[in-house]
Amino acid sequence: MPETYLYSIGTPGQPWGAAERDVWRARQVRQRSYADDVLTAIEALRGRFDVEMYGDVVYADAQHPAERFPLRALRSRHWQPGLPSVLVTGGVHGYETSGVHGALRFVDTQAERFAGRANLLVVPCVSPWAYERFQRWNFDAIDPNRAFREASPAQESAALMRLVAPRHGQFAAHIDLHETTDTDESEYRPAVAARDGKVFKPGSIPDGFYLVDDTDNPQPKFQQAIIEAASRVTHIAPADEKNEIIGSPVVAPGVIRYALKQLGLCAGISGARYTTTTEVYPDSPSASPVQCVEAQVAAVQAAVEFVCTASAGRSLMED
Template identity: 75%
Template structure:
């Protein structure tokens, strides 16, 4: 392990304790407003959708109410689709892609699909443009019983009454340059492990579920997204981030085993989107549009098979 790769908190080879977590937390700076950028837009949807509080994230003296957007006149006979964004708060297009989808596209699916959208699962992290939560925990490795992450536990409580009733769940994410420069070194330091450098794929890709692969669903999303932005190529090992490709831009993770958000719904069709906002070939607007395209394609796929 090169010293140049060691994160500036903690002692090499030793996992963090409370002091190191507090030191890490002190480095996090509020950079944007969840209330102004997310909650105001959610409030603006009340005339067309049911806006449902599903909990609150409380850290020190900060409180963040959590809201989901639900189809008005939910009809039990219709296919249901769950859309989640902002599980990692720093993944901006996931949050704004989910909101944009509801604002501009959800109406055309009214009466055909039951929608449940949680646009910003991790508000503390959204404000700090951070992957982890206040406790230096990755919410997207925490969707399991007795979750240590408030954000993950709240979403699981929201979804639990409907688990198994969803046809699809699309979880909107990004892979950024800071994954390599900040977060992977931080994970290694936190866990007392060596940092192993990797490369960031330039472009959009999808993560399917190893335990429930749905290649046709992934292909439908990919075809829609590639009209908006470019698809990440495989590396020299025909992999993306150490995982083999099963189709262009598609890898697989063990969703439930890893505690990933896409495992919470019990849906037949699941996908985690990964947009690359740092590419010179993509703008922030394209990243949002790519997320919207993936959601719309997922809904059309479900309807074609309903």
């Protein structure tokens, strides 16, 4: 294997143990504040929305004092059982900034437009420790977005599942906000290969916005509505020469599919009929980080509008 593909932690071909995880963790530097960026923004919205406290994430080891991160969600103030409900999640991967700030901006600037039409539960930052360190993994070198399963080893994933569990099957839609960045290829993918004792195989980064639908429950009209809204803000990622995006066949412009529940992905936790994962590309020469936040807001708006229209249509048919 060429030396350039070797990760700087661990022994090639051998999965990491506790010592390697300790080395990796020691390299993670706090670069921003979850309390300042997220909790303060949530508190500023408390006068207009309910704030739901759904737990804490606590991390510590012999080298690191305990850090406690309060977990908070925003909820429509007048929740009405007869309305369609939409779950919005961001920051499952803490370094994917536009998901966090897109969720917060949607609540601040757009959510009240849907009062009396939809119930909204918005979790802006699922993974606070990783948010502060621009990391994909949590403190334990676990990817939360592969850990949404029973007896999850990731505190963040387990806490979100507990929040959603009483409402499971009651959501019409769940939109999970993500980014694909250049560091996926330069840092994360080599790191995950090293952690798991595998060979890193270089790939490519899609240039633009795309969606991940559910293989087991595809909803092409829902995906199309979001793609159309996002395309008015940023460009849609083209397929590669194999008609793929990140190794998966493109089933419609800007849309691929994953087995959400089987892979332990966040978008598979709600039991909603309509589910999707957004991906924006803030490192694109044709987009900016601000555009990416705006694309996330447009995607959430389109998702909520879609279920409101679908619900109204069903009601008319029943009448």
